[in-house]
Amino acid sequence: MPTNTYKIFNKDCVGLSGVAPQSIDALVTDPPYGIGFQAHEWDKSLPNKQIWSDCLRVMKPGAFGLVFSAVRLMHRLMVDLEDNGFIIKDVLFWVYLNGMPKSRNVGLNIDKKLGVDSKIVGKYTYMQGYKKGGADSYTNPQQKNKYKPSSSLGKKYDGAGLGIKPAYEPIILIQKPLEKGLNVAENVIKHGTGALNLEETRIPFEDGEGEVGHNPHPKGRVAANIIRTETMDDGYDKFFTVPKVRQHADDYNIHPTLKPVSLMQHLVKLLTFEQQTVLDPFAGSGSTGVAALNLQRNFTGFELSPDYAKIAQKRLKAVQLP
Known part of the structure; x- marks a missing residue:
């Protein structure tokens, strides 16, 4: 089996210096969402639009890409991608049930505004999975007071909030x-790009499950644009199932928005074939690269943070160890 190559550039991805034009077979990346995630400076705005122009330049004609986003600014990012020459093909939804609600108890806010002391009604254990400094909060959870509104207006709005659970x-x-x-076939012949790898990403039938559909395929269903964390038991459709991850899953990986390697493998496999090259201009701790190497693909990544770049190098090197 040939050894696949990887490169991690510890520098700004603007310009994609070191990447040759039309040398990339697929783009898989998790850029800043522009929503100010946990007050991180790097997430206060959407990526520089030039990055998408640079990506287009280094990708082969017909090459596909997958770009993570957030609901609030997805539309802006899609416009940036389209304005720089990409075709919007679809939106996949990675569905999970352990999202962190971003809200507050408005009843308690009303108490505070009225100058009324809210009532302490007990304690609760606070566990922050993405705490700065690593996963220490898992071994040292905090005990915090639990409050209920005291004012009459506060009681009316007790539990009211600002958003639903993501x-x-x-x-x-x-x-x-x-x-x-060129048509699709001609483009694939010339560049090796232009088609999704549907055969290798089919979802196998479950044990004992009868084949479904008018023309069932022995490998299972075509992967859906919904990716779930739990099996959907609706009697027909089954979706690719993958959980979210927390920092404590890896004792040296402190990246705050870590993506599961199993998820990234599914995405890399969908866009590419063996020996092709995947680009991630926002490589973070290297999950896309690990997925690519696991699948006998090559990888090129950019990561501005020296700490995250070192983690990525360590993880990618570990994949290639005998």
């Missing part, structure tokens, strides 16, 4: 246009 992340499926004058 349970999915959108992943934008994009494509660089085919080479002018």
Whole structure:
């Protein structure tokens, strides 16, 4: 089996310096969402639009990409991608049930505004999975007071909030246009890009499950654009199932938005074939690269943070160890 190659550039991805034009077979990346995640400086705005122009330049004609986003600014990111030459093909939804609600008890806010002391009604254990400094909060959870509103107006709005529990992340499926004058088959023959790897990403039938559909395939169903963390028992459709991850899953990986390697493998496999090259301009701790190497793909990544770049190098090197 040939050894696949990887490169991690510890520098700004603007310009994609060191990557040759039309050398990349697929883009899989988890960029800043622009929502100010946990007050991180790097997430205060959407990526520089030039990055998408650079990606288009280094990708082969017909190459696909998957770009993670957030609901609030997905539309802005899609416009940026489209304005820089990409075709919007679909939006995949990574669905999970352990999202962190971003809200507050408005009843307690009303007490505070009215100058009324809210009532302490007990204690609760606070566990922050993405705490700065690593996963220490898992071994040292905090005990915090539990409050209930005291004012009459506060009691009326007790439990009222500002948002519902997030349970999915959108992943934008994009494509660089085919080479002018070529159809799909001609583009694949010339560049090796332009088609999704549907055969290798089929969802197998469960044990004892009868084949479904008018023309069932022995490998199972075509992967859906919904990726769930738990099996959906609806009698027909089954979706690719993958859980979220927390920092304590890896004792040296402190990246705050770590993605499961199993999820990234599914995405990499969907867009590419063996020996092709995957680009991630926001490589973080290297999950896309680990997925690529596990699947006998090559990988090129950019990561501005020296700490995360070192983690990525360590993880990628471990994949290639005998």
